[in-house]
Amino acid sequence: DGGITQSPKYLFRKEGQNVTLSCEQNLNHDAMYWYRQDPGQGLRLIYYSQIVNDFQKGDIAEGYSVSREKKESFPLTVTSAQKNPTAFYLCASAAGDPQGGELFFGEGSRLTVL
Amino acid sequence: AQSVAQPEDQVNVAEGNPLTVKCTYSVSGNPYLFWYVQYPNRGLQFLLKYITGDNLVKGSYGFEAEFNKSQTSFHLKKPSALVSDSALYFCAVRDWNNDMRFGAGTRLTVKP
Numbered sequence: 001d002g003g004i005t006q007s008p009k010y011l012f013r014k015e016g017q018n019v020t021l022s023c024e025q026n027l028n029h030d031a032m033y034w035y036r037q038d039p040g041q042g043l044r045l046i047y048y049s050q051i052v053n054d055f056q057k058g059d060i061a062e063g064y065s066v067s068r069e070k071k072e073s074f075p076l077t078v079t080s081a082q083k084n085p086t087a088f089y090l091c092a093s094a095a096g097d098p099q100g101g102e103l104f105f106g107e108g109s110r111l112t113v114l
Numbered sequence: 115a116q117s118v119a120q121p122e123d124q125v126n127v128a129e130g131n132p133l134t135v136k137c138t139y140s141v142s143g144n145p146y147l148f149w150y151v152q153y154p155n156r157g158l159q160f161l162l163k164y165i166t167g168d169n170l171v172k173g174s175y176g177f178e179a180e181f182n183k184s185q186t187s188f189h190l191k192k193p194s195a196l197v198s199d200s201a202l203y204f205c206a207v208r209d210w211n212n213d214m215r216f217g218a219g220t221r222l223t224v225k226p
Contacts, residue, residue: 004157031212042204042218043158050212058213090157096212101165102148103206103214105157 003027006091006106013078013085013113021076021109023091030096032074033103036060037088046089049074050096078111086113116141116209118188120217127195128225135190135220137205146208147188149179151201152219158204164188175199195224 004025013019025032031050035043035058045058049068063082068074074093078085088110092103118139127133139145146165150158162173169181179190188205205217 006157033214035216043216045213045215048212048214056213088155092158092214094208094212094214101146102160102163103158103208104160105150107157108155110155 004091004093004104004106006089006109009107009109011109011111013111015113016080018077018079019085019111021078021089021091021111023074023076023106024072025074025093025104026072027093027104028071029093029104030071031094032068033092033094034058034064034066034074034076035090035092037090037108043090046076085111087111115215116145116207116213117215118147118205118207118217120203120205120220122220123218124221124223126223126225129197130194133192133195133199133222133224135203135205135222137188137190137217138186139188139205139207140186141207141209143210145181145188147179147181148206148208149173149177149188149190150204150206150216152204153201161190161203195222197224197226200224 007022033048034046047066049055065077091106094103148163149161164181172178203220208214
């Protein structure tokens with residue numbers, strides 16, 4: 001089935017550790033996105049990528065890093081520099097043309113820092 | 115930069131009554147507007163979109179939205195609410211540069 005797969009669904013991390021969240025899509029989409037969602041809050045854009053080997057910072061990129069080496073994959077690393085990383089992380093993809101329409105979302109990864 | 119605003123944190127309606135969830139937008143150029151729904155601990159599900167054309171857009175699960183350029187609004191509506199419609203609803207705008215921004219969300223509660 002076509003879609004977006006995020007893993008792991010739940011992740012626990014000790015303070016000071018880096019952690020990488022996986023996002024894979026088989027929709028042949030050019031654009032991919034990472035958002036952060038805190039309890040009772042909206043979605044805040046961390047990074048997005050319009051094409052392989054290119055990405056742009058969103059509103060809250062500090063403490064995060066991404067790579068886009070393959071069209072299908074857009075992993076997010078939460079580094080130890082991120083002061084408050086406990087959150088729900090959502091990955092999405094879309095056709096490259098904005099008129100192509102909507103984003104398709106994965107089921108999310110919940111990161112908890114112990 | 116483009117943005118959307120959802121002025122209501124919470125909307126409560128009785129089952130069978132019409133519902134409206136409000137959204138206003140700010141963009142330079144043509145707006146590409148979207149509504150999504152989120153259930154607890156899940157990703158976002160697409161409901162409907164406005165790209166161009168008719169101002170009244172019909173979407174999934176009986177939802178519709180009206181694009182109003184003069185009021186810069188894109189309110190979500192449904193003629194008859196169901197208890198199962200209770201969820202978190204997000205309005206979003208996508209610009210020419212593929213930047214996609216979401217509102218803060220509105221929690222809809224439909225009471226039996």
